[in-house]
Amino acid sequence: xxxxxxxxxNAIFALLPILVFAEASVEGxxxxxxxxxxxxxxxxxEIVTIGGVLATQPPLAVVYLDGSFPxxxxxxxxxxxxxxxxxxxxxxxxQVGTRVEFPNFDDAxxxxxxxxxxxxFDLGRYRPEERPIxxxxxxxxxxxxxxxxxxxxxxxxxxxxxxxxxxATDEEGRFRxxxxxxxxxxxxxxxxxxxxxxxxxxxKRGATLHVDFL
Amino acid sequence: MMSFRTKLLAAMMLVVSxxxxxxxYLAQRTVAAGAERDxxxxxxxxxxxxxxxxxxxxAALLERCGxxxxxxRIHAALEDNALDLLYPSAKDELRDLMxxxxxxxxxxxxxxxxxxxxxxxxxxAVLSPPSPKDIGDLSADTEGQLAFKKLPEATQIGxxxxxxxxxxxxxxxxxxxxxxxxxTGDVISALVVGFEPFExxxxxxxxxxxxxxxxxxxxHLPGLSxxxxxxxxxxxxxxxxxxxxxxxxxxxxxxxxxxxxxxERLNPDSxxxxxxxxCIYPLADLMARLHRxxxxxxxxxxxxxxxxxxxxNFVAARLSVPVEKLAADSEKNRxxxxxxxxxxxxxxxxxxxxxxxxxxxxxxxxxxVTVLRAGLEALLTHEDFKPEVYEELSALLHQxxxxxxxxxxxxxxxxxxxGHLQIESEPVNLSQLVEExxxxxxxxxxxxxxxxxxxxPAELYVAGEKRYTSLIVQNLLENARKYNRPGGCIRVxxxxxxxxxxxxIGNTGALIGRxxxxxxxxxxxxxxxxxxxxxxxxxxxxARELARLHGGExxxxxxDNDWTEFEVRFRAVQPAPSRAPEVA
Numbered sequence: 001x002x003x004x005x006x007x008x009x010n011a012i013f014a015l016l017p018i019l020v021f022a023e024a025s026v027e028g029x030x031x032x033x034x035x036x037x038x039x040x041x042x043x044x045x046e047i048v049t050i051g052g053v054l055a056t057q058p059p060l061a062v063v064y065l066d067g068s069f070p071x072x073x074x075x076x077x078x079x080x081x082x083x084x085x086x087x088x089x090x091x092x093x094x095q096v097g098t099r100v101e102f103p104n105f106d107d108a109x110x111x112x113x114x115x116x117x118x119x120x121f122d123l124g125r126y127r128p129e130e131r132p133i134x135x136x137x138x139x140x141x142x143x144x145x146x147x148x149x150x151x152x153x154x155x156x157x158x159x160x161x162x163x164x165x166x167x168a169t170d171e172e173g174r175f176r177x178x179x180x181x182x183x184x185x186x187x188x189x190x191x192x193x194x195x196x197x198x199x200x201x202x203x204k205r206g207a208t209l210h211v212d213f214l
Numbered sequence: 215m216m217s218f219r220t221k222l223l224a225a226m227m228l229v230v231s232x233x234x235x236x237x238x239y240l241a242q243r244t245v246a247a248g249a250e251r252d253x254x255x256x257x258x259x260x261x262x263x264x265x266x267x268x269x270x271x272x273a274a275l276l277e278r279c280g281x282x283x284x285x286x287r288i289h290a291a292l293e294d295n296a297l298d299l300l301y302p303s304a305k306d307e308l309r310d311l312m313x314x315x316x317x318x319x320x321x322x323x324x325x326x327x328x329x330x331x332x333x334x335x336x337x338x339a340v341l342s343p344p345s346p347k348d349i350g351d352l353s354a355d356t357e358g359q360l361a362f363k364k365l366p367e368a369t370q371i372g373x374x375x376x377x378x379x380x381x382x383x384x385x386x387x388x389x390x391x392x393x394x395x396x397x398t399g400d401v402i403s404a405l406v407v408g409f410e411p412f413e414x415x416x417x418x419x420x421x422x423x424x425x426x427x428x429x430x431x432x433x434h435l436p437g438l439s440x441x442x443x444x445x446x447x448x449x450x451x452x453x454x455x456x457x458x459x460x461x462x463x464x465x466x467x468x469x470x471x472x473x474x475x476x477x478e479r480l481n482p483d484s485x486x487x488x489x490x491x492x493c494i495y496p497l498a499d500l501m502a503r504l505h506r507x508x509x510x511x512x513x514x515x516x517x518x519x520x521x522x523x524x525x526x527n528f529v530a531a532r533l534s535v536p537v538e539k540l541a542a543d544s545e546k547n548r549x550x551x552x553x554x555x556x557x558x559x560x561x562x563x564x565x566x567x568x569x570x571x572x573x574x575x576x577x578x579x580x581x582x583v584t585v586l587r588a589g590l591e592a593l594l595t596h597e598d599f600k601p602e603v604y605e606e607l608s609a610l611l612h613q614x615x616x617x618x619x620x621x622x623x624x625x626x627x628x629x630x631x632x633g634h635l636q637i638e639s640e641p642v643n644l645s646q647l648v649e650e651x652x653x654x655x656x657x658x659x660x661x662x663x664x665x666x667x668x669x670x671p672a673e674l675y676v677a678g679e680k681r682y683t684s685l686i687v688q689n690l691l692e693n694a695r696k697y698n699r700p701g702g703c704i705r706v707x708x709x710x711x712x713x714x715x716x717x718x719i720g721n722t723g724a725l726i727g728r729x730x731x732x733x734x735x736x737x738x739x740x741x742x743x744x745x746x747x748x749x750x751x752x753x754x755x756x757a758r759e760l761a762r763l764h765g766g767e768x769x770x771x772x773x774d775n776d777w778t779e780f781e782v783r784f785r786a787v788q789p790a791p792s793r794a795p796e797v798a
Binding site: 054113114115116117120145147148149150151152 | 284291296299
């Protein structure tokens with residue numbers, strides 16, 4: 001709940017200026033892969049690799065509207081924290097050009113780096129009190145696998161998207177994207193590192209389209 | 215007598231020699247076995263030490279390599295499609311593997327520093343490094359030997375002959391550690407690290423052991439000359455290809471000196487070509503030591519033998535003295551015994567002869583005497599002789615009676631002498647016997663007028679046969695009367711004492727001279743100067759022999775002061791039950 005709150009809050013916060021002029025919405029459901037672990041009270045999302053595919057556990061999807069949109073003038077700043085030797089959130093969709101901060105909330109060193117083609121970076125070792133908070137700007141779209149050089153089990157996913165219209169589903173796969181421009185687009189659902197589904201959508205002003213990725 | 219000493223000496227020397235030889239043999243064997251055991255123990259200790267060190271080193275290397283391949287950056291480079299970052303990342307991550315303080319050559323083998331490393335791609339081929347200088351230069355050929363046809367699932371240990379400019383080829387120990395994807399769990403790569411080989415030489419000085427590695431038919435043993443290496447390499451190749459054994463040893467000749475060679479597979483079950491650890495151990499030292507020991511043992515044996523000889527000589531001399539004396543004495547004794555035996559035999563024969571003679575003579579005499587007596591008795595029946603003639607005939611007849619008595623005595627004696635006489639013992643009332651004989655004496659017609667004193671109970675039973683017991687009593691009583699003087703006295707006393715019946719018969723009259731007292735019991739002995747008395751000198755002898763036959767004894771108690779007294783002892787018995795009512 002905690003995580004979802006942050007995700008929703010971030011999304012709403014990011015889309016707030018657009019929301020005012022929004023004319024179209026999309027809602028629906030993405031069929032998520034079956035969860036492999038039994039549901040627990042305090043749900044945590046973590047990155048699991050099954051057969052070389054990176055996904056969150058329990059599964060989440062990111063739904064976004066693919067298209068050519070203008071880049072934001074002042075990119076928003078987002079955060080992926082390191083808490084209890086894990087990335088939080090473990091999956092973060094951001095728009096290209098977004099600066100992401102990686103605050104360390106553990107009482108230990110972390111060394112965030114990525115060798116992913118979308119972004120290679122290495123923040124070096126730092127402690128919680130490191131200021132300014134180490135951050136990185138992500139200018140190329142793609143999936144960035146976050147690793148910690150000190151804690152080899154830590155994995156985080158940063159989905160850099162070339163669109164301002166995106167949202168993470170809830171754990172049932174439900175989503176709602178509002179304030180979308182009208183027109184003909186491709187609506188995509190990122191499910192895991194190897195699976196992205198897409199559907200063409202015709203968005204009309206004031207209308208709410210229902211799209212399911214089943 | 216010398217021969218005994220010589221024999222003893224020879225026997226002792228034989229024993230000493232045998233013991234010495236046995237001792238030497240056993241000592242030699244023990245020493246040889248001990249030396250071999252020592253060698254084996256020593257060798258095994260060396261080898262196991264070597265293996266322990268190697269195992270430790272392998273474990274350490276493995277742990278290190280395992281830790282290295284788990285590094286997130288290496289995984290990131292392999293998994294996040296960033297192979298270009300693999301070697302640069304590794305250079306950072308494996309920095310301490312390659313760098314650090316430059317170890318001295320002696321330490322090199324002990325350290326865990328790698329000489330080179332390479333990554334393999336997912337097909338098992340070597341991923342070429344951008345700058346080989348940083349991670350250990352390898353020739354293309356050598357690098358090619360690191361590749362696998364398929365990535366191994368487990369760590370592989372191998373050996374790599376490295377051709378360098380140095381005259382001697384060295385062998386690197388290589389360890390291929392698979393890298394598993396954290397995403398799929400598959401082997402996605404492998405890290406191959408080359409280390410300085412571990413060398414025993416110089417690690418333990420004094421052991422004399424050299425170790426090297428046999429690989430692909432070539433022996434790499436730096437301590438040996440090239441030709442020796444080639445020769446041994448061929449031998450090991452032969453042995454290893456013929457046998458499946460992972461380890462064994464055999465004796466080889468290196469430069470003309472015997473060596474014990476031990477080999478053991480270094481990388482069993484490895485995908486790399488088989489390599490063998492080779493240890494050679496010079497036996498020359500051991501053999502020299504054994505040789506020296508044998509000489510020492512031989513010397514000790516010779517000394518022992520010499521000592522044994524001297525001691526034997528001494529002991530033989532000491533021992534032979536009493537033995538020789540004993541032998542001489544026994545020889546003398548034997549001669550004496552033989553003489554005594556011969557004498558005994560002749561005496562016995564003489565006795566037998568005389569006994570036989572007595573018996574024969576008695577028998578021969580009996581008939582003529584009977585005839586004589588019959589003739590005399592017949593003459594006495596004639597009535598036409600003069601009275602003097604009758605007197606003469608009576609005297610002659612009396613003499614024939616005496617002669618018959620003598621003959622009877624002689625016969626009895628000879629029977630006793632031959633041991634043919636045996637009495638059938640029964641209770642005999644001695645008192646009654648004595649009474650009867652005293653009555654007979656009273657009845658004798660002579661003028662001696664002897665007074666008889668009696669002092670014995672009415673019944674005294676002794677063990678005997680009546681006729682012979684009676685003969686003893688008769689003899690003694692007759693003597694007491696015969697040698698008495700007119701108006702003399704005979705005293706007969708008897709009593710029982712300590713299961714014996716003691717009878718004393720004393721008489722006045724002629725004494726027995728002191729000189730003759732000890733001969734009176736001899737056969738045909740008669741008191742000197744007592745010619746007036748009739749007798750043949752057989753009576754006392756017969757009486758004593760009979761008394762002894764009765765289990766008793768006859769002795770002369772005294773003969774002085776007009777008194778001569780004999781004592782005869784019998785065994786006292788209880789009266790026969792059948793006769794008890796009569797006695798009662």
